[in-house]
Amino acid sequence: MNGPLKRAAVACLVMFGLLMINVNYLQAVRAEDLRDDARNTRNFYARYEIERGRITAGDKVLAESVDTGDNRFRFQRRYPEGPMYAHVTGFFSPESESAIEQTEDQLLDGSSPDLLIRRSIDLFTNKASKGANVDLTLLPKAQEAAYNALRASGKRGAVVALDPKTGAILAMVSLPSYDPNKLSTTSKKDVFSLYDRLAEDKNQPLLNRAIDRTYPPGSTFKVVTAAAYLEDDDSRDPQTIVDAPQVLDLPNTTADLPNSGGAACGAGRVTLVFALERSCNTPFGKIGMELGYDAMVAQAEKFGVGGERLEIPMGVVASDFGKQEDDAALAQASIGQRSNRTTPLQMAMVAAGIANNGVVMKPYLVNKIADAEGGEVESAEPEEWTEAVSEETAAKLREMMVSVVQNGTATAAQINGVQVGGKTGTAETSEGQAPHAWFISFAPAEDPKVAVAVIVESGSAGTDASGGVTAAPIAKSVMEAVLNR
Structure with missing residues (x-):
């Protein structure tokens, strides 16, 4: 071979080698990055080729895919109930998802390994593959009651309702909300523009206040302090006398x-149940200091505060009793102030644990998953999360919380013919700002079917907001819906 041909052959071999290296690099190293790149239009159109499964709550369809007749965008997501369930269903936009649409994405789009057999059958029978259907634990009448009651108040806040015996989430509402239909169109420009406006809105409509934000729990936390006090000495009961100075x-x-x-709390020495009925600060602050930081933290953790991170399946922001400082800080944390922060879901778990003989069940939102032909893929199994208190202590706490509704600060939660247990809370925030209004409850007391937590955020309830006036009626509506009252 002469010189020029040899050089040409070497050059060709080098270029071929470089080409093969590049191909292998793209296939083996960059493939996933390129596949996930937002500029890859194949991904954009592929999102709309699959008929995603439905999201339901019993017989009510919360999310479904509708055939558009457009070859480019074959299926588009539709949310018949719109804002009422938005923080649970989430949205399915051109490039992202949220909430259940995100956590159950592979099941909904049919790509999950759990659906391999279903995909194989569809391939063999030449049928178009469809995603699995996700059925939630939500009870539509409870969700509607929570949404309508909070919305009618015109206030920001959140409502969570649980089945105390299983942990099933019966209602989860956060306001303000948004319309997921408008974030699930095929127009990137429109979706991104709307998302940016919602993200910049000072009222934070995209935020799920039930699980993504913590608040000082205020006086609702006094039931946790009472639990620690009763657990410390089993001879104590609702009639035990405690110190209750005016200051x-x-x-x-x-x-x-x-x-x-x-105000004064009785004559300065009162029963434990009286202190809870009147929501006195001084006895519970004193109890917290006497028990000590370690005992208070341990009791809070038994209810789930500061414990293992929850996924329902969406991740839940951790609640926290607060770091160890001094006795002054401990007294304030023991009445739900200072650095004490909890989610509304966490306070619903506190009420549910007391209702369920001291056992806190793990909250969950997905009831069952079935393939497109109705075959079961998975089904929820209730799971114990923690044992918060003994059965005896739980009974004492239930007795006191029933008395709060019958004789104390929560008479607005009374339901004819039903014994309701509850605890109000008015949590101070920044100086000059309106307080948070809280209420936690369960019913019926003798055989609880529902536990509820309601928070109405500061700045929207008025400077005289109180849990008994503002939040308790909302919880009452939810309990009545669950109990068919």
Whole structure:
């Protein structure tokens, strides 16, 4: 071979080698990145080729795919109930998903390994593959009651309802909400523009306040402090006498802890149940200091505060009793203030644990999953999360919470013919801002079917907001819906 031909052959071999290296690099190293690149239009159109499965709550369809007749965008997501279920269903946009649409994405689009047999049968029978259907635990009448009651108030907030015996989530509402239909169109420009506006909205309509934000729980946390006190000595009961000064001196500070409005709590020594009925601050602040930080943290963790991270299947922001500081901080944390922060879901778990003889069940949102032909893929199995208190202590707490509704700050939660247990909370926020209004409850007390937590955020309830006035009627509506009252 002469020189020029040899050089040409070598050059060709080098270029061929470089080409093969590049091909292998793209296939083996960059394939996943390229496949997931937002500029890959094949991905964009492929999202709309599959008929995603339905999301349902019993017989009610919450999300479904509809045939558009457009060859480019064959199927588009539709949410018949819109904003009412938005924070649960989420949305399915040109490039992303949220909530159940995200956590169950592979099941909904049919690509999950759990659906391999179904895909194989469809391939063999020459049928178009469809995604699996996801049925949720939500009880539509409870969801509607929660949404309508909170919406009618015109306030920001969240509502969570649980089945105390199983942990099934019966209602989960966060307001303000948004319309997932508008974030699930095929127009990237329109979707991205709307998403940006919602993300910048000061009222944060995209935020699921039930699980993605923590708040000071205020006086609702006094049931946890009461639980720690009763667990510390099983001879104690609702009639045990506790100190209840008008003002509690906070050690090593110039500050003190008063009762709400500076009022007296009885004659200065009252029963534990009276202190809970009147939601006195001083006895529970004093109890927290006497028990000590470790005992209070341990009791909070038994209810789930600061424990293992929850997934329902969406991730839940961790609740936290607060770091160890001094006795003054401990007294404030023991009445649900200072650094004490919980999600509404967590406080629903507290109420549910007391209702369920001291056992907190793991909350869950997915009831069952079935393939497109109705074959079961998976079904929920209730699971114990923690044992918060003994059965005896739970009975004492239920008795006291029933008394709060019958004789105390939560009379607005009373339901004819039903014994309701509850605890109000008015959590102070920044100075000059309106407080958060809380209420946790369960019913019926003798055989609880539902536990509820309601929060109405500050800035929308008025400076005189209280859990008994603002939040309790919302919880009552939800409990009545579950109990068919």
